[in-house]
Amino acid sequence: MSATQTIHFYDRSVFTEEERAILQVAENFLNGIGNRDKALMSEQVLPSGGAVLMRNGAPIFTTLSGVIDRIPFDSPNKIEERISGQPVVRIDHSIAMAWTPYDFLINDKLDHFGTDIWSFAKLDGKWLVSSVADNARTPDTANQH
Template sequence: MSATQTIHLYDRSVFSKDERAVLQVAENFLDGIGARDKTLMTEQVLPSGGAVLMRNGAPIFTNLTGVIDRIPFDSPNKIEERISGQPIVRIDTNIAMLWTPYEFLINDKVDHIGTDIWSFAKLDGKWLVSGVADNALIPDASAGQH
């Protein structure tokens, strides 16, 4: 694992080769956040794919380029998003979905948590993120969210 790779804490052994390929695309995207590597993130997506980001109970509609542009790459803080529980992957030929609980950390402290719902399309043998929906919740240690 390189110094810029995010740690993902879940059991990869339960997934098929194709499911791991889908997961890898999401992991690469998330690794791009911690590495502040916009190019790595952009390589994982269909730029005009859609996104719905639920913030404070209201949806923000954007495309996947807009999601990447929301990342504070110029922040002096260490930022990281990691998959925080066992993902669910479903594939049908050339489309896939991935459900992942996540934690977003700033300077190694959980800032918010939520769920990412990813959709993928397989083009020319390569999986790409075609859409995402997520929510962002304030962590409550006593509530056992996720």
């Protein structure tokens, strides 16, 4: 299987170098999904960092390692999650956040979409995901709040 390449559906030129570095961590994590590269995903996170995944109106609480374990790496289907709209990034010294709209595709067809809210911590000069929260809507529930 060939590695997926990041396709930017947003304008990277509006971000500072540090903001782009933060977005790159998120993109590396998402590229790990399409590339079926658990190690790449794990390199981007604080493993015991937290996650809240809103599914069907109910939260799933897990660690970032738990998020990675939820990815169906053994599925025969092509899977991809990508940032699908213009992100918002904010930085305060050694912490940061990014708000990124996303699309999740299975075999190049939209399965669900939503927003990822990433928190980052800068350790030894490197940004790592410290937590994530997301929601997920299917195309048939797009207009429901």
